[in-house]
Amino acid sequence: MDVFADIESRVAAALEALKAEGELPADVPTSNVEVETPREPTHGDLATNAAMVLAKPARMKPRDIADKLQAKLSAVDGIDTVSVAGPGFINLTLKPAIWQSLVRAILEQGEAYGRSSIGKGKAVDIEYVSANPTGPMHVGHCRGAVFGDVLANLLAFVGYDVTREYYVNDAGGQVDVLARSVFLRYREALGDDIGEIPAGLYPGDYLKPVGAALTKEHGRSLVNMPEERWLPIVRTFAIAEMMPMIKEDLAALNIKHDVFFSEASLTRGSTDKVHEAVAALRAKGLIYEGRLPRPKGHDDDEWEDREQTLFKSTEFGDEVDRALLKSDGTYTYFAGDVAYHYDKLQRGYKHLVNVFGADHIGYIPRMLAVVAAFTGGRVERDAKGKLKAWETTGGTSDLAIKVVNLVKLFKNGEPYKMSKRAGTFVTLRDVVDEVGRDPVRFMMLYRKELEPLDFDLAKVVEQSKDNPVFYVQYAHARAASVFRNAQEVFPELAPGSRAVREADLSKLTDAGEIELIKKLAFFPRLVSGAARAEEPHRLAFYLYDVASALHGQWSRGNDSPHLRFIQADDGVMTAARLALIAAVQQVISSGLSVLGVEAPEAMR
Structure with missing residues (x-):
C-alpha cells in the first residue's frame, strides 16, 4: 500500500470527472499533478499542486480549479477534510x-x-571503486565503494536489473610501477640488500609477501633478466596477487562486484576493442587528424605541437577535442575509456553510472561526450557554458556520473595516523577493523556524496542519539525488546503471530502513533524518489527520522503510562501497539538492508 500513490489516483479520478463534466478542458494535461506532504504539518496530511499546475494550460484561475476539485475530493472515501489556501493550494487531511x-x-x-x-x-x-590494482584499498576508496554498492541495492529494490562492475586498470603506467616495486621485494626475499625504497615506488609492507611468493614461483631466474623480459612476467604475477587482496578488502565492507573488467583485455588477443570503438566514431564522422592547442598553464619547454588522431568531443559539450591516438600511433589513456564504454553499450545497458572521486571531476565532460556520441544523446550546458548536469540525455542509452568527495579521518577530534602496512595511507581494512562494517557503511552515506565528510572513529561507535547508525540500529533492537517484554505478559503476542497481525488497529488514535504511521507511509515514496535521483543518502536520513519518532513515542510513554506500548491490563491495546511496533521494525529492517547494514535484535 502506497498512501501517496492511492491519493494521487483519487485526485486523478476527480480531475477526469471534472473534464467529463466540462468543468475542465478535456485536453488539459494532468501528468504533472503530484501529491506530497505540505510544508507546514498543521496544514494537513497531504497536499496537491493540481490547481497551480493546471491553471495555465486550462486558462483558468488556480482558485477556481481548487474550489471545483475540493468539492470532488470532499466526497472521496478516506479523505476527512479538503481545504483551499491562498491562490489555490489544496490541503488534505485523511x-x-x-x-x-x-x-x-x-x-x-x-x-x-x-x-x-x-x-x-x-x-x-x-561502475564503482575501479582502483588501480597496486595495493590494498585505502579509505579514499571507501566512500565511493559504499555509495556505488548502496545505489545498486536501491535501484534493484525498485525493479532495475543492476550489474555491479569494477574496471581493473591493469594496462597503465601504475601497474609497471607496481611490477618494479614487487621486483624489489623479490630481490629482498632472495637476500639482497635493497636499501631505501626509491621514490616513485610503492613502499608498503604488503608487497613483501608478494615478493616472497614470486621467489617460490621463479627462484632466482628473474634476477639476471633484462627489465623488458621480467617486467611483463612480474606485472602479471603482481596483479594476480593484488586482486584477491582488493576483493577481500571490499568483502570486509560486504561489497561484491558482478563483473571485474580488465582494461588490458581491450587490446589482448586477436580483437582490438579500442580500434573498434575508434572506427565506430570514425563512421559517425567524429574522428579527424589535427593539432590541439597548448593546455593552459603547460610549460612551453615540455609542450610538443604534433598531429594526433582526435575525437570531436566539442560537438557534445566538451571544452576541447580529445586525443585518441598519439603521433606514434599508440593509444591514449582516454582511448581505453572510450573502448570500455563502447563495450558496455554493446552489452546492452540502457543506463550507465560511473562513480568518480573528486579528483576526477575534470574527466567528466569528455566521458559524457563520448557516450553521447555513441548513443545519439545530448550533453547540455547553460548560457555560461557550464554543464547543467553530469549526465547525458536523449540517447538510446545514457550515462550519469556521480562524484564522491573526500573523507577525512579523525579519532577523538585528532587526525588519524597513517598505516604502517600500507606505507603512505590509511587502508579501508584499518577503518573497518577499528569500528566495524555497519558504522562505516551508514556514515559514508550520512552526507550527500558531493559534500566533504569528516569521519571520527571514536564518535561512530558512541552509543548516543548523536551517532546516527547506533540510533537507527537501537530503534530496531528496541522494537525487538518490546516484543520480548510483551510476551512475558501476553505469550500469544509473538512477532508475526496472528494475534498481532489481526490486532484491532482502530485503537491507534494517539497523535504520536499517527505521526509514526505517517513516517512509515512515506517509505515507498522516499525509496522511489531516492532511486530516481540516484541519491541513496536520502534513505539514511529517513531511517534516522523514523528511529527518532519511535524513540520519541517510547519517551512519551515514560511520562504518560497510558501511552506505553505494553498495557498489562489491556491485551487489545497492547496487540495494536505491537502491530505498529512490528511495522516500524519492518521498515527499518528493509531500509538498513538496502544500506547493507545489520538490523540487530539486541545491542551489545
Missing part, C-alpha cells in the same frame, strides 16, 4: 482509518513493502 489500515498492509507485505517496479527491468551498469 481519516485515521487510512493510517491505521497502513499498519496492517505493512505487516501483510513484509519485505515487499516499499518495493516497486518503476525500473521495469531496465539494464543498469554501475
Whole structure:
C-alpha cells in the first residue's frame, strides 16, 4: 500500500470527472499533478499542486480549479477534510482509518513493502571503486565503494536489473610501477640488500609477501633478466596477487562486484576493442587528424605541437577535442575509456553510472561526450557554458556520473595516523577493523556524496542519539525488546503471530502513533524518489527520522503510562501497539538492508 500513490489516483479520478463534466478542458494535461506532504504539518496530511499546475494550460484561475476539485475530493472515501489556501493550494487531511489500515498492509507485505517496479527491468551498469590494482584499498576508496554498492541495492529494490562492475586498470603506467616495486621485494626475499625504497615506488609492507611468493614461483631466474623480459612476467604475477587482496578488502565492507573488467583485455588477443570503438566514431564522422592547442598553464619547454588522431568531443559539450591516438600511433589513456564504454553499450545497458572521486571531476565532460556520441544523446550546458548536469540525455542509452568527495579521518577530534602496512595511507581494512562494517557503511552515506565528510572513529561507535547508525540500529533492537517484554505478559503476542497481525488497529488514535504511521507511509515514496535521483543518502536520513519518532513515542510513554506500548491490563491495546511496533521494525529492517547494514535484535 502506497498512501501517496492511492491519493494521487483519487485526485486523478476527480480531475477526469471534472473534464467529463466540462468543468475542465478535456485536453488539459494532468501528468504533472503530484501529491506530497505540505510544508507546514498543521496544514494537513497531504497536499496537491493540481490547481497551480493546471491553471495555465486550462486558462483558468488556480482558485477556481481548487474550489471545483475540493468539492470532488470532499466526497472521496478516506479523505476527512479538503481545504483551499491562498491562490489555490489544496490541503488534505485523511481519516485515521487510512493510517491505521497502513499498519496492517505493512505487516501483510513484509519485505515487499516499499518495493516497486518503476525500473521495469531496465539494464543498469554501475561502475564503482575501479582502483588501480597496486595495493590494498585505502579509505579514499571507501566512500565511493559504499555509495556505488548502496545505489545498486536501491535501484534493484525498485525493479532495475543492476550489474555491479569494477574496471581493473591493469594496462597503465601504475601497474609497471607496481611490477618494479614487487621486483624489489623479490630481490629482498632472495637476500639482497635493497636499501631505501626509491621514490616513485610503492613502499608498503604488503608487497613483501608478494615478493616472497614470486621467489617460490621463479627462484632466482628473474634476477639476471633484462627489465623488458621480467617486467611483463612480474606485472602479471603482481596483479594476480593484488586482486584477491582488493576483493577481500571490499568483502570486509560486504561489497561484491558482478563483473571485474580488465582494461588490458581491450587490446589482448586477436580483437582490438579500442580500434573498434575508434572506427565506430570514425563512421559517425567524429574522428579527424589535427593539432590541439597548448593546455593552459603547460610549460612551453615540455609542450610538443604534433598531429594526433582526435575525437570531436566539442560537438557534445566538451571544452576541447580529445586525443585518441598519439603521433606514434599508440593509444591514449582516454582511448581505453572510450573502448570500455563502447563495450558496455554493446552489452546492452540502457543506463550507465560511473562513480568518480573528486579528483576526477575534470574527466567528466569528455566521458559524457563520448557516450553521447555513441548513443545519439545530448550533453547540455547553460548560457555560461557550464554543464547543467553530469549526465547525458536523449540517447538510446545514457550515462550519469556521480562524484564522491573526500573523507577525512579523525579519532577523538585528532587526525588519524597513517598505516604502517600500507606505507603512505590509511587502508579501508584499518577503518573497518577499528569500528566495524555497519558504522562505516551508514556514515559514508550520512552526507550527500558531493559534500566533504569528516569521519571520527571514536564518535561512530558512541552509543548516543548523536551517532546516527547506533540510533537507527537501537530503534530496531528496541522494537525487538518490546516484543520480548510483551510476551512475558501476553505469550500469544509473538512477532508475526496472528494475534498481532489481526490486532484491532482502530485503537491507534494517539497523535504520536499517527505521526509514526505517517513516517512509515512515506517509505515507498522516499525509496522511489531516492532511486530516481540516484541519491541513496536520502534513505539514511529517513531511517534516522523514523528511529527518532519511535524513540520519541517510547519517551512519551515514560511520562504518560497510558501511552506505553505494553498495557498489562489491556491485551487489545497492547496487540495494536505491537502491530505498529512490528511495522516500524519492518521498515527499518528493509531500509538498513538496502544500506547493507545489520538490523540487530539486541545491542551489545
